[in-house]
Amino acid sequence: MYPLFFRLVFSRLAPERAHHLAVRWIRLVARVPVLRTFVAAALAPRHKELRTEALGLRLHSPFGLAAGFDKNALAIDGLAMLGFDHVEIGTVTGEPQPGNPRKRLFRLVQDRALINRMGFNNEGSAAVAARLAARTPVFRTVLGVNIGKTKVVPEEEAAADYVKSAERLAPHADYLVVNVSSPNTPGLRNLQATQALRPLLTAVREAADRAVTGRRVPLLVKIAPDLADEDVDAVADLAVELGLDGIIATNTTVAREGLGLRADPSVTAETGGLSGAPLKERSLEVLRRLHARVGDRVTLVGVGGIEDAEDAWRRILAGATLVQGYSAFIYQGPFWARGIHKGLAARLRSSPYATLADAVGADVRKHA
Numbered sequence: 001m002y003p004l005f006f007r008l009v010f011s012r013l014a015p016e017r018a019h020h021l022a023v024r025w026i027r028l029v030a031r032v033p034v035l036r037t038f039v040a041a042a043l044a045p046r047h048k049e050l051r052t053e054a055l056g057l058r059l060h061s062p063f064g065l066a067a068g069f070d071k072n073a074l075a076i077d078g079l080a081m082l083g084f085d086h087v088e089i090g091t092v093t094g095e096p097q098p099g100n101p102r103k104r105l106f107r108l109v110q111d112r113a114l115i116n117r118m119g120f121n122n123e124g125s126a127a128v129a130a131r132l133a134a135r136t137p138v139f140r141t142v143l144g145v146n147i148g149k150t151k152v153v154p155e156e157e158a159a160a161d162y163v164k165s166a167e168r169l170a171p172h173a174d175y176l177v178v179n180v181s182s183p184n185t186p187g188l189r190n191l192q193a194t195q196a197l198r199p200l201l202t203a204v205r206e207a208a209d210r211a212v213t214g215r216r217v218p219l220l221v222k223i224a225p226d227l228a229d230e231d232v233d234a235v236a237d238l239a240v241e242l243g244l245d246g247i248i249a250t251n252t253t254v255a256r257e258g259l260g261l262r263a264d265p266s267v268t269a270e271t272g273g274l275s276g277a278p279l280k281e282r283s284l285e286v287l288r289r290l291h292a293r294v295g296d297r298v299t300l301v302g303v304g305g306i307e308d309a310e311d312a313w314r315r316i317l318a319g320a321t322l323v324q325g326y327s328a329f330i331y332q333g334p335f336w337a338r339g340i341h342k343g344l345a346a347r348l349r350s351s352p353y354a355t356l357a358d359a360v361g362a363d364v365r366k367h368a
């Protein structure tokens with residue numbers, strides 16, 4: 001039913017307008033107790049075998065919603081209601097900012113892909129922290145908070161901007177993500193170089209520790225699929241060296257590979273990050289590379305082109321403890337997470353692995 005709805009309604013609206021409409025509907029449904037209980041009962045993950053532990057947290061499932069959908073933490077309960085067991089809000093920056101001028105989000109429907117150059121449009125870490133502080137959660141969901149650099153802050157002062165956000169947001173976060181991989185903030189991806197990344201991650205770690213007593217907020221870094229293989233290795237080594245909790249692989253790509261011949265050249269020529277199906281193979285490759293390097297010393301989160309349970313399962317076998325998605329949610333709609341959970345549980349049951357944890361990285365062990 002959703003594909004028809006998408007064709008008749010969403011695809012006729014500008015992508016960003018469709019997004020805001022969807023967020024509004026999700027929030028609305030989540031505000032009505034009877035409705036949300038009914039929807040959550042139908043869609044929430046309830047396969048016992050998918051229960052897992054990661055980053056010192058207990059989860060109902062390894063599957064969650066990637067950053068960028070709920071930048072301002074407006075719809076966490078609504079998204080949990082739709083079955084996402086963890087929701088990563090953000091990217092949130094130190095200061096509020098409008099992002100790039102519209103149009104800045106484009107669909108490539110045939111390729112099941114998106115191009116975006118949103119540019120971290122968000123209300124800023126003070127406003128988002130206040131919203132999280134005032135929130136009474138309805139559903140139990142793991143909350144990730146993804147932070148990035150304010151555009152007008154020069155690269156040399158980036159750490160202070162991240163630190164400001166970390167201090168404000170870490171108290172509300174189950175885990176914190178340093179995003180250095182969006183292609184839409186000039187210079188941001190330079191922070192992936194280890195000489196910039198080491199002091200940045202150290203400063204954010206210290207800020208989180210200052211801001212939160214009584215527990216250690218897990219810290220992760222999110223990387224681009226466009227890194228050269230040696231740079232992926234360098235980030236992996238740095239993560240081990242710093243005792244980082246996790247790496248999220250990957251963000252969107254500036255490459256335009258893997259698109260069908262019928263892809264509209266006026267859209268593929270748009271500046272921004274490509275996400276969805278064409279990103280699948282490279283994201284998987286980066287994940288494999290990371291896993292080969294860090295083993296089980298660093299938790300890996302697989303994201304990029306995950307469309308169905310088979311994609312999610314392949315990431316787990318390649319070394320991901322958690323998996324996330326965004327673009328396929330736009331194309332597949334509210335039953336997407338449910339289908340992934342069902343398919344994942346079935347795959348695990350018919351696999352030789354007793355638990356999900358046993359399946360993590362099993363591909364690599366098999367070929368070792």
Ligand SMILES: Cc1cc2nc3c(=O)[nH]c(=O)nc-3n(C[C@H](O)[C@H](O)[C@H](O)COP(=O)(O)O)c2cc1C
Binds near residue numbers: 090182328
């Ligand atoms: C419209 C849009 C906005 C995004 N915004 C962010 C963001 O603010 N921060 C971030 O770390 N990733 C952001 N992402 C990247 C996603 O979190 C994800 O890494 C990427 O889209 C690959 O996953 P997918 O192929 O399942 O979409 C965004 C993606 C899209 C499509």
